[in-house]
Amino acid sequence: MKGVRDPAVQLLQRLIRLLRWRVWIQEKLQPTEWQITLWWAALAGFVGALSSLLFSVLTEGIHELLTGRSDGVVETMRQLPWWACVAVPATGGLLAGATLLLGKRLSQGQSSTDYMEAIAIGSGRIPVRSSLLKSAAALFSIGSGGSIGREGPMVQLAALQASMLGRWRRFSPPQLRLLVACGAASGIASAYNAPIAGSFFVAEIILGTIAMESLGPLAVSAVAAALTVRVLTDAQHLYQVPAFRLDSPWEMLPYVMLGFIEGTLAPWFLRSLRRAEKLFVVTTIPPIARLVLGGMLVGGIAIFFPQVAGNGYTVVLEILNGQVVWLALVGIMIAKWLATASSFGSGAPGGVFTPSLFMGASAGYLFGTAVHSFWPAGAPDPQACALVGMGAFLSAASYAPVMAIIMLFEMTLSYDIILPLMLCNVIAYYTAKGLQGESLYSESLRRKAAETPSAVMPMGKVRDLLKTKPPVVSSTARFAEIARLFLSVRVNNIYVVGEDQRFFGVVSLHDIKPYLGDPDLASLVIANDIMREEFPRIGPDQSLSEALGAFLGHPIERVPVIDPESSRLLGSLSKTDLLLALVEKRQQPTG
Template sequence: MSPKELKFLLRLRVWLSEIIRPNELQVTLFWAGVIGFAGACASVAFRKLTGLVHYAFTQQYSGLVESFEHLRPLQRLYVPAIGGVLAGLTIFLGVRWGRRRSSTDYMEAIVLGDGIISFRSSIVKSLSAMFSIASGASIGREGPLVQLSSMIASLIGRWRKTPTLQLRLLVACGAAAGIASAYNAPIGGALFVAEIILQSLAMESFGPLVFSSVVSTLTVRQLLGEQPLYEIASVHLGSNWEILPLMLLGLVAGLFAPWFLRLLRASERMFSKLALPTYVRLGLGGLIVGLLAIWQPEVCGNGYSVVNEILHGNLLWQALVFILLFKLIATAATFGSGAVGGVFTPTLFVGACLGDLAVHAAQPLWLGTPLNPQVFVVIGMGAFLAATTHAPIMAIIMLFELTLDYQLILPLMLACVIAHYACLAFEKKSIYAESLKRKGGEIYRKQLAELSVADIMKPNPVNVDEDADFRSIAQKFISHRFRYLYVTSVDGGFRGVIALHDVKSNLTQSELAELVIARDLVQEDFPTIAPDASLVEALERFARHDGERLPVTTGANRKLIGSISKSDLLLALAERTKDPHQTADAPSNGAVAVVEG
């Protein structure tokens, strides 16, 4: 590079820093948007491929329930069983191909791990989920969507050599993008990850989650259209007194939720006791779904089309009782057998059924204006979701996004809170609790509370020798985004920093620039921090410093051993402030309960 080119690039670098001045959080926001776009594209691709596999199974492109209604009884029996066997074989064979030391699912990578998600394991899980979903398993597609988005986020972060805490945040952005792309609910997707996984609404983490969710939602709408997930007409309350039966519905949902959770766990324990290969176990789960589908094809899939039928009042309550019973058994069989997918949408299905049955039970006893069944169905979905996830805020926002009707927000808030506390009185663990407990979540929180600067610092920061010439200094600034360049002595001792703007005057004086060395430009009065300092002490040091990084030094000669960034510190402190007693309630294998095979 010629001297003229070097000076031009350095002038450009100084000019950009004066105009734009992006800090690390702003850069994170940019990459959160990139992850949201990539995650949405992966979501669309997965849906298209699943549709093709579904056609291979049923020779139809319609929805799962509609397809199974057109199949002969024998086909209804063997299609889910074959799909389960293929899903199990994918996991069975993929274990050898995908064996790595990195995390196999995104929840573990965010909550417990280092943010690194195995590409091979993610592909294996997604293919397995594709076979299960396409063949009619009673499970949702949101699980693999979130897994793929999070895997892409992990790959992007690793390509950028992102520090661990920021990498985990990027993976969380991928998870939020996956949820948002599945439900067309950007706020709900961001809140799901913030409330259940990160358990923090600090803007350092929540801002990127929102940005990623919104970009993902806009991308999916552009590629697939803006049609809502559930076709809900404008709904309203006949009178404010209707809040009373809706509050009672919240109580019923909260009391029913513990039994639903215990059913899933009992099924999981029962299947785990069977000494069967993975493909046989998943095939057995599919066979149970197939047997139920002979009489009730509505048990197939995540229940999306049936919920729409309920919202339009097309099902008699007597038929709905049997559909709900069969659906509970089918979901338990699919979940317990170890199928990869999500139980988020089946949870909404159960809540919709409870709401519809509740309005039919309350209508004969109600003396006021006729009750609106759609209101009860929507409130039932939100209340049951709040109870099973132990995340009432997320449930309120997500159901509000599905309806966009402010009339429902007050009864929805009351029902979700009542359902949450009613369930909590009988069941302390959410739908995600057991798997995280097995992976050592409480130990991780204890370790996090004991972190020091040395645990989150980046070693070997960019620096120059105090005798370095102006050309070397310029090349360092051009190659890196930092506003301050560390200067060290021959023995590695920290001497100070060179500010980017301090080199500006030398750009117009070429003769002087050739004589200047780092020692001439150094600012010796620059704050440092010791590696054994606490995170609180580091935060106080940053409060008196406008930079994005602090050098970490040790010993009498202040040897430079690393640097700590403000964004990493804020993320670590946000993690540290979580209630350790809530750890067991956080998910580990999917914000949508991704079940490992």
């Protein structure tokens, strides 16, 4: 009848119209796998910032629940009676220990992988249940006034969100590790409002490289996180400090000495934390009792020095603004050192990043005050020494001088401090490295790698990275089938195989363009008519360096992996996975 059309023809015409848009998007926008990776990195940054903000709100809620006050933790400790100063941190330790014990029972058979382990020596998979319960335990430790930083669980949660996102999208191990690294960068950026430093924290400390293949996504994620925090809160730069000015080149001499001091002090600080951890372990008391004891020790110290409670942020602000008497600071610094060792040694979940800034600022201020008393022109501003000391101590503790320099600049926005900061950081870094072979982070990673050697995933051959079951069609497939496949998967090349999976060639998205204007001709075409037999291909036992040659000179994102004996299609190799694996391999020790 007139007006009645073949349903198959109508379907083909609809597919062709959709396919025209697909080809137009590919030709005009040309989205590559790297661009898609940056998009996912931005999303990981956004989600990571939200989780960090939620953790901060919950921490304040726990603090108010345990103390009945909404003031800062230091101010609260000043106002509490002596018995409450001891009881509140001890209660926080009890709740944290009970949560960790519950987590251990509920997570039997599930590892306690943290974000550093997942990125550096793992597959990027972070267990959900154990991570959430450990973060919940950190809420009680931090909210009750433990001398520990909140950046650790904030970064863990952000990395967990990124890991869940990558697993949902079924990312390959190299891509998943990179996405988890992006989540960690977003956590640091959210905690300190320092996106550049957040990127370099992960690049220097965990990945060990600042190659653009990894640094680019890290920067995008950190920027997305910082923007999210600034939109949802009134966050500005973290530390408001007076203006600093370098009046004479002679002022650089005390900073040289300060670099040696901070570089010597940081290793002793890290050793004391490890020694405290061993002392708590040899007591053989249950983990819950250790956390309670650690909380009681912190509370006992806080009776006389309430400044030890929390991560030390408010006291650092007072130091940088010259609101602390140097004689009182000596006692506060020693008390903070003991309190941090008590919290860390007892197993309280949290970080020592911000306490390290406290130690560096205190040592720097005391040194600046001493120099000023004997040589006023050499250190006219002790607060400047405190600021530089923060960066130097962080550099010596983390073995990441570039990150420390950038972080101090971002947190203060004081450009004039850059010259002494760079000099002091480098001296502190080399001094600490000469006194102690490993930083706090590298020692932890080495220990975990020794405990779980199977977690390390060497990537040396193509077969280690290939993805099985790529999109394929038979050589007799009709145009409509090819069109549906191009519309359902985001690839630019579809592989043509025989019944035995023997590889024949490739149908390119660009090659079907001439048929989009003629549906009648398209209805007659099969895959064998439009496929290209000459196309780059690699074998499963080729090295990664050899595989890279298949991409050179060809604007393609994936190459087929073919069995050289049977010509069977085994899978495909992504350029993104290959480049990430090459970067990771370059950072691995050679024996």
